[in-house]
Amino acid sequence: MVTLPGRRLMVFARHTDGVVKSQLQSIDGTWPGTWNAVGDIGVTPVGSPTAVLSPNTGRVSVFTRTTDDTIQHSRQTAAGSTAWGNWATATVPDETYPTDPTAFVFQNSNGFRLGFVSRTANGSVRLYDTDESAASLATRAAPAAGISFTRQEIPQPRDN
Secondary structure, X not given: OEEEOOOEEEEEEEOOOOOEEEEEOOOOOOOOOOOEEOOOOOOOEEEEEEXXXXXXXOOEEEEEEEOOOOEEEXXXXXXXXXXXXXXXXXXXXXXXXXXXXXXXXXXXXXXXXXXXEEEOOOOOEEEEEEEOOHHHHXXXXXXXXXXXXXXXXXXXXXXX
């Protein structure tokens, strides 16, 4: 679930047909009952999708795990839209992710970054992120396939 400007909600779920779908709350606070497919039908999601609103672009990004244990990314074609770009792989091809991702936005000294974490098949935790700073907004108009995520390895907990 994502809270949009104006305190409207957008919810996400994997439908029984396997497609990730979204529903946007009406301005009066009611739910229209209309679900819109997220991304194209080129992937088969499993597990629960996760979503986040970019504070810079105003667009929602959705991440989902697929049957081949990759993490796929789609995002709105425009802020506030119910149309979505095609799914694009957000992880590197040499690792698989048997757990659902968790999406978030964070800020560092360079500005906002959009990211997600997930655990690999061998139990390692990976953080993937992309630049959402004002300086990178020229490239933020790209579809999901035009966004690259940088992998960072998070060290395993140590026994004390």
